[in-house]
Amino acid sequence: MMRWFSGLCLALLLSLAGVLPAAAEEYIRSYRSDIQVAQDGDLTVSETITVNAEGRNIRRGIFRDFPLTMVDAKGRTVRVGFDVLSVTRDGQEEPYRTETVTGGIRIYAGSEDVLLRNGEHTYVFTYRTDRQIRYFDDHDELYWNVTGNGWLFRIAEASARVALPRGQVTRTAAYTGPIGSTARNARMQENGGEAVFATTRPLGEQEGLTVVVGFPKGVVAPPSADQQRGWWLRDNLNLFLGFGGLLLVVAYYVVFWNRVGRDPAGGVVVPRWNAPDGISPALVNYIDNKGFSGGGWTAFSASALDLAVKGFVTLEDLKEKIVIRRTEKAAPRDLPIGQASILASVGGAGRSFVIDEAHGATVQSVGAGFRQAIEKEHRGKYYKANTGYTVGGIVLSVLVLLALIVFGNLEPDFVVTLVVPAFVSVFFGAFAVNLGKGLRRGGSLVSKIVSILIFGFIGFVALSVGSGLVVALASELTGSDHWPVLVAVGGIVLANVIFFFLMGAPTPLGRKLMDGIEGLRTYLTLAEKDRMNMAGAPTMSPQHFETLLPYAVALGVEKPWSRAFEAWLATAVGAAAAAYAPGWYSGNYASFGDRIGGFSSSMASTIASTIPEPKSSSSSSGFSGGSSGGGGGGGGGGGW
Numbered sequence: 001m002m003r004w005f006s007g008l009c010l011a012l013l014l015s016l017a018g019v020l021p022a023a024a025e026e027y028i029r030s031y032r033s034d035i036q037v038a039q040d041g042d043l044t045v046s047e048t049i050t051v052n053a054e055g056r057n058i059r060r061g062i063f064r065d066f067p068l069t070m071v072d073a074k075g076r077t078v079r080v081g082f083d084v085l086s087v088t089r090d091g092q093e094e095p096y097r098t099e100t101v102t103g104g105i106r107i108y109a110g111s112e113d114v115l116l117r118n119g120e121h122t123y124v125f126t127y128r129t130d131r132q133i134r135y136f137d138d139h140d141e142l143y144w145n146v147t148g149n150g151w152l153f154r155i156a157e158a159s160a161r162v163a164l165p166r167g168q169v170t171r172t173a174a175y176t177g178p179i180g181s182t183a184r185n186a187r188m189q190e191n192g193g194e195a196v197f198a199t200t201r202p203l204g205e206q207e208g209l210t211v212v213v214g215f216p217k218g219v220v221a222p223p224s225a226d227q228q229r230g231w232w233l234r235d236n237l238n239l240f241l242g243f244g245g246l247l248l249v250v251a252y253y254v255v256f257w258n259r260v261g262r263d264p265a266g267g268v269v270v271p272r273w274n275a276p277d278g279i280s281p282a283l284v285n286y287i288d289n290k291g292f293s294g295g296g297w298t299a300f301s302a303s304a305l306d307l308a309v310k311g312f313v314t315l316e317d318l319k320e321k322i323v324i325r326r327t328e329k330a331a332p333r334d335l336p337i338g339q340a341s342i343l344a345s346v347g348g349a350g351r352s353f354v355i356d357e358a359h360g361a362t363v364q365s366v367g368a369g370f371r372q373a374i375e376k377e378h379r380g381k382y383y384k385a386n387t388g389y390t391v392g393g394i395v396l397s398v399l400v401l402l403a404l405i406v407f408g409n410l411e412p413d414f415v416v417t418l419v420v421p422a423f424v425s426v427f428f429g430a431f432a433v434n435l436g437k438g439l440r441r442g443g444s445l446v447s448k449i450v451s452i453l454i455f456g457f458i459g460f461v462a463l464s465v466g467s468g469l470v471v472a473l474a475s476e477l478t479g480s481d482h483w484p485v486l487v488a489v490g491g492i493v494l495a496n497v498i499f500f501f502l503m504g505a506p507t508p509l510g511r512k513l514m515d516g517i518e519g520l521r522t523y524l525t526l527a528e529k530d531r532m533n534m535a536g537a538p539t540m541s542p543q544h545f546e547t548l549l550p551y552a553v554a555l556g557v558e559k560p561w562s563r564a565f566e567a568w569l570a571t572a573v574g575a576a577a578a579a580y581a582p583g584w585y586s587g588n589y590a591s592f593g594d595r596i597g598g599f600s601s602s603m604a605s606t607i608a609s610t611i612p613e614p615k616s617s618s619s620s621s622g623f624s625g626g627s628s629g630g631g632g633g634g635g636g637g638g639g640w
Contacts, residue, residue, distance in 0.1 A: 026054050026639065029120065031158040031209075033146045039165045040227075041133040041220045043142075044085070047125045051639075053116050057152065058639030061094070061110020064125050065150055068104045070632035073134040079234045080632060081130040088124045104635060131231060132632040133220050139170065141214045143631030146197070149179045149208040150636020158209045159198040164219055169195045171214035177207050181628040186211075208636075210628045238408050242488030245400030249492050252396055253499040256389045261503045264511040271523040273537055273548070276516025280336035281306050281550035282374055288517050288555060290383045290504055296371040299554060303339050303370070306550035308584040312343060315585050321356030341373040342366070382510030386503045393499060397492050404485060422493045517555070524552050524561045540568040546582065 030050040035043055051062060072078050087096040087109050095111045109123055110116070134141050146160045162169075172195050174186035186209060189196045195213045203209065223231065233240070275284055281302035286292055292299050304324055307313045312331055316323035324342070328349040331340070345366040346353040355363050506514055523537075538544050545565040552561035 024054050025052065026056060026058050027052055027153045028151065028155040029157070031147050031155050033158075033160040035142070035144065035160065035162045037133070037142060037162065037164050037220060039221055041223065042128060042130045043132050044128050045126070045633075048122060049125070050120055050122045051153070052120050053639070054118055055116070056639075059115055060112065060640055061089070061108065061116065062123060062637055062639050063109065064107045064637040065101060065148065065635035066104050066107070066127070066129075066633070067635050070132060071630075072131075073136050076235075078131060078231065079237075080132060081128075081234075083128045085126040085128060086124070087126075090122055094123070108640060110640070129632070131223075134631075135222055138217075139214050140217055140220055141171075141212055143210075143212050145208060145210045145628075145631050145634030147203070147208040148633070148635035148637070149206055149628060150634075151208070152205060152636070152638035154205055155199075155203040155207070157199055158203060159196070160209065160211055161197075162195045162211065162213045164193040164213075164215055166193060167215055167219035168192055169213055169215055171212075172197070173212040175210045175628040175630070176201075176203065177628045179206075179208075179628060181207075183628070206636075208628055208634070210630055210634075212631070238404070239484040241400075241404045241408050242484040245397075245404060246488045246491045246495070249393060249397050249400060250495050253393050253495055253503070256386075256392075257499060257503055260384075260386050260389060261499075261505050263505050264508050267512065267515045269515050269518045269522065271526065271534060271537075272516060272519040273523050273544075275520060275551055276513050279513065280338065281554040282336065282338040282370075283378065284517055284520070284551055285554040286374060286378065287382045287506075287510060287513050288521075290385075290506070292371060293556075296367060298556070299338065299374070300342070300367055300370055302550045302554035303336070303342055305553055307339050307342060309546045309550060309582075311584065312339075313346065313584070317585070321354055323352050323354050325352040326350060337377050338370055338374045341370045345369065381507065382513060383504060383506050386505065390496075390500055390503050393503075394496060397496055400492060401489065404488070408485065422489060520548075520551060521555050521557060524548060524555065524557045540565065542582075 028049060028051050030048070032048040034046045034048075036045075037043060047064070049062070049064075051058060053059075066082060068080055068082055069077050070080055082105060084096065084098065084107060087094045087107065089109065094109050096107055096109045098108070099106050107125065109125070132142060132144065134143055142162060144160075144162070147155060147158050169190045169192070172188045172190055174184055174188055174197050175182055176185040176199055177183045185201045186197050186199050188211075195211070197209065197211045199209055275281075279287070282299040285299040285302060304313070304315065307324075308315045311329045312327060314325045314327060316325065324346055326343065326346045326349050331343055335343070342353075353366065523534075526534075542565075545561070545568075549558065549561065552558040
């Protein structure tokens with residue numbers, strides 16, 4: 001008796017063990033969809049979803065994802081309208097909220113502070129959507145993904161009823177399984193203007209039911225001209241916002257560049273062997289570059305060299321450091337302000353200023369004081385940066401980008417990818433500006449501007465092609481209609497980079513001095529035979545070479561000027577010429593010409609090494625080419 005009772009208990013426990021897990025499963029017991037097709041093609045859909053909640057994934061309610069695009073009869077991806085009409089749970093109105101997700105919208109049914117009781121709950125999502133009817137030459141159809149293929153639960157049974165506004169259903173089809181499946185595990189029934197579908201086997205996770213209903217032309221009115229215009233605007237909203245914003249930003253910059261950024265007409269550039277108006281090497285660099293080049297260290301190097309040539313300091317080049325040592329020669333009161341700043345930093349006679357890594361902080365401080373002294377005295381005198389107009393363009397660009405993000409059809413995940421075209425545009429813009437400056441160094445400013453715009457356009461074309469490739473590779477994430485956004489964002493950033501350079505313009509005095517500086521550069525880079533043929537030009541000598549060497553450094557042409565001097569030394573007569581060695585320079589290099597020819601870059605690299613590193617911070621009918629997951633509708637859902 002006891003053995004029989006024990007066996008009965010064991011059998012009962014095993015039975016319960018098999019039943020309890022099933023009872024505790026969270027799944028969709030029933031998924032019923034009622035689709036009402038209106039005369040104008042709009043759909044009103046009621047989805048009745050009965051779920052079993054066990055407090056694991058379904059704690060406060062469920063969510064339903066719905067895509068906002070579909071592929072029309074011509075194979076185009078178009079945007080559809082979507083409006084939530086109501087959400088109920090167990091026959092009562094249920095609070096809900098929506099949010100944008102990749103490719104569509106998510107509806108959360110339930111409240112953050114209300115937990116569901118375990119057991120079955122029936123939700124009804126009612127919504128309206130348009131543009132879901134596909135218009136073919138010989139028929140029209142509704143190709144509709146009833147459940148979506150993104151549910152995180154299995155669906156025990158799914159069914160759908162499609163009701164036409166009038167006329168008869170002429171053809172039906174149904175597909176089940178994961179996306180792309182052509183399995184037909186569903187039964188279908190046509191009854192005049194209705195078609196009913198029901199699955200014949202359960203649907204697993206990520207599986208769905210898709211139906212196709214065909215009907216004669218005219219049952220549903222084709223879209224009116226007003227509807228087509230509205231849909232076209234909806235499909236091309238990104239294009240309008242993106243390229244419209246780009247044109248607005250470019251137009252702003254062109255208008256104000258034409259008003260304040262056009263340079264005064266240049267004069268005739270003739271070679272000259274002295275600086276215009278006797279300005280200092282540092283000021284030559286400042287005017288020529290419309291601000292300092294190389295962070296101001298090129299002008300600093302030229303000023304230190306000019307002080308040495310004039311006997312106020314000596315330079316000691318010791319490979320890994322440079323020492324500027326003060327001599328006893330008194331400095332005049334009219335010494336250029338930048339050079340006076342350097343002498344003040346060096347100190348009195350016999351004192352020195354060391355440029356090496358150990359004195360990095362001091363070097364940076366002295367350099368900053370040097371730049372500030374020059375800018376304070378000369379700011380706005382030779383060149384107007386027109387910064388206010390540039391800031392206005394940047395503000396306008398930010399507003400355009402915000403409008404694109406807020407009002408455009410952009411998914412949150414896609415917004416992050418906008419960093420890519422922005423970065424590429426900064427690179428191409430900087431490349432265009434630098435290359436345009438370099439290639440047109442001896443040309444007019446107009447030719448420089450044309451070069452920059454040409455290289456900028458090349459960069460814009462490259463950006464467009466690259467954006468198309470990015471969209472093609474990430475089409476599942478972004479949607480193919482997002483390429484205008486990538487190109488427009490890149491174009492807006494590119495316009496700001498290029499016009500940041502173009503917006504500034506020299507003053508009439510600055511234009512005059514720029515012509516003179518160009519003439520000095522021409523002289524410093526001329527071949528020796530051409531220089532000798534110039535009427536009134538001084539003959540080469542150590543003194544002439546040293547006088548113009550700081551200016552050559554300031555203009556970045558010290559190498560050709562030094563080579564010209566060495567060529568003269570090689571042919572000069574006399575021991576003094578052959579044994580030339582400046583008293584203001586000492587170093588460990590046998591060839592002074594080779595070393596001094598790269599003096600600017602040498603000093604700049606030595607200074608750079610002192611800077612502390614920052615701390616790290618096609619489409620077909622649903623009957624001939626249909627599958628599960630095709631057509632409009634779809635999406636999926638889960639619990640929360």
